[in-house]
Amino acid sequence: MIESMKSDAIRGPGRVPVRLKVNDREVELSVEPRTTLLDALRQELNLTGTKRVCDSGACGACTVLLDGEAVYSCMTLAITCEGRSVETIESLTGSSADAPALHPIQEAFIAEDGYQCGFCTPGQIMAAKSLLARNAAPSHEEIRRGMSGNLCRCGAYQKIFAAVGRAAHEMSGEG
Amino acid sequence: MKRFSFAAPGSAREAVRLLAENEDARLMAGGVDLGHEMKRGIRSPSLVVHLSRVARLDGITLNDGRLEIGALTKIQALESNEVVLEHAPLLAAAAREVATPQLRAMGTVAGNILQRPQCWYYRDPDSFCLRKGGKHCHAVAGDNRYHAILGGGPCHIVCPSDLAPALLALGASAVVTAPDETERTVPLSELFVGPGVDPHNEHVLAHGEVVTRLVLPSSAGLANAFLKARERTAWDFALSSVSALCDTGPDGAVRSARLVLGGVAPNPWDAAEAAESLVGRPLDDDAIGAAAAASVRGARPLRDNAYKVELTQRLVTKALERLRGD
Known part of the structure; x- marks a missing residue:
């Protein structure tokens, strides 16, 4: 196991790689530990359907599903989503001809x-x-x-x- | 949010070691409360030690009539877990009243009971109040409508947690791993400290100590009620909450009772005198009225929060009527 992958490894404060699944697609982000899942979705992945409003867990506009559970992405650090599955509003709309246009x-x-x-x-x-x-x-x-x-x-x-x-x-x- | 380094150790032992080696490291579980403080610049740790990869820190088990609840168990799990519903229904009822579905899916039981105060002076990044190392509690001269009526001074925060009063009523203890890797068990009655003892910390845990689980006796079959008054029916913290538990004998007389208040004192407030006044008599209107009056005995409201005195008495009355089966 390489040093940076050891369980007790201290990562950051600069950008670090974070692998997760977003809308059924494996992605590798490069984010600082302080980057929220909300900002990673919007700024790193251009998934701007998830909205940034209160940015303090007090409104719900940033709700996404994390391993199937609704959470506030503004109060979730992207680095804590390593290996987990995120679904955003963009996952609902069918992208192929045989999928319905809207959920x-x-x-x-x-x-x-x-x-x-x-x-x-x-x-x-x-x-x-x-x-x-x-x-x-x-x-x-x-x-x-x-x-x-x-x-x-x-x-x-x-x-x-x-x-x-x-x-x-x-x-x-x-x- | 200021930059920080991040570690997600695989064991409580490693987490304790990382904390011991880094004086300004902070533990993160659900991340809701610490994240809020970090966004506001109230805390800016150089290292966040995240507990998500520590094995066996979540889950609910029943051993010899004692419930063990892993520190990282999500609040949501307490709402519907069958063991909790049967052996600690008061805790399930309190969990249902916490925040919102999303926050219950994110927040953990230990994080909830150890969350920092919601006092708006404490949470204001521009306010350097007593709790943050300043000289004065700004609530004394300021807007103190949400502050303590019992046990306050020199700082007037209130316990924001719904689970902590319920767990105190249930006789729960926190199992804590210390930096020297020994384990100690801290009853919740000894876990919290008032501002008169320590105006900067709400609990006795030292830096480097990690709560790994909560243990509590089964309260299966005991009458119980959790009532919470708040301004909005979702999201809000308690203006006042009552966790009530009672064991009634076949003759209708109360054998034992617990009454713990949230939202009115710096820590979960054990209204022991009120609970003891119920013992040996039936839960009639006189007994309930006397206990409600005793529950707020010694209250010293500030300028804007006297309403909490009557609110709490009425909440206690309602909770005891519910125990009676009204």
């Missing part, structure tokens, strides 16, 4: 008008994806609770909850 959650947000300015929407949708993965048929109260880590400054909450309910319905094949 059912995205379709549901359009159908229910689940946004106004739209800036919090990528975070809302990733939070909804995590919620529906755990609970395929949430009650209205479970939706409110499951979506409570994402602020909408426009106040479109009722339509966001309706969109998540619709997405659950569509995704369970009952639509």
Whole structure:
């Protein structure tokens, strides 16, 4: 094992290589230990769908899935994601001809008008994806609770909850 | 955020050694609280020792009627784990009220109980308050609506954790690995220290000590309630919280009770006198009223936070009514 890979190796403070999977693609970042996952996604990988708003874990706009769990990427250091799997809003839209253009959650947000300015929407949708993965048929109260880590400054909450309910319905094949 | 070096050792022993060799190194678990302090420049360690690669620091087991909860167990896991639901339902109830789903998926149990105060003067990068080594607690003359009503002074922070009061009520202890690699067990009743003893630290752990797990007796079958008052129903820290636990005999008389308050004192506040006043009598309205009054005895509110006195009494009343089965 080379010195830099030893478990007790001290890395940084300059740029260090970090390997992780982003949207099913293996990537190697070169980031300082202080770089957040949010900044790495946006600035190193040009995945700007994940939004930077409060940058302090107090709004939810930067929500991504880390090994399937919704987390705030602004409060997650990229270096701590070594070997882990990250899903961003960009993973939802089909890229091949036979994949649907939009994910059912995205379709549901359009159908229910689940946004106004739209800036919090990528975070809302990733939070909804995590919620529906755990609970395929949430009650209205479970939706409110499951979506409570994402602020909408426009106040479109009722339509966001309706969109998540619709997405659950569509995704369970009952639509 | 200032630059720092990073290490993710594979064992608690290595983590302890890295801390011993680097005086301003800091431990990181979920990274939420330390990350916040580092972004604000309140702490700028030269080395962050991340615990994610340390084996066996997470997970929940039951051995001989005692729960063992790994220090890095995510708060989210406490909400729905079957062992916790059966043997420490009060802890599961408290976990459900922490922050948001995302923060519960990120934050760890030990990180939650050892999180630094949320006092806005402490968190203000431009404020050099008593807790940060300055001369004065700015809450005394400043806006102190969220500060302590019990046990405050010379610094008036409150315990921001929901899990710490619940774990104290449950009689939990922290198992700590020291720099000389020995292990010691610190009951939560001895883990926290008030600002009168140490205005700079909320606990007795020395630099280089690592909490590896929490142990607590099973409280299966005991009536319990966790109630938390806050301004918003999501995200917010407690204005006041009550962790209540009681064992009632077949005659309806209380055999033993615990009442611990969060959000009102610098540390989880053991309202022992109030809990003891319940013992030997049924949980009737008189007993509940007397315990609620006793729970805030000695309160010394500041200019803006007297509301917490009545709020806490009402919360205690509600919690005890719930224990009664109302």
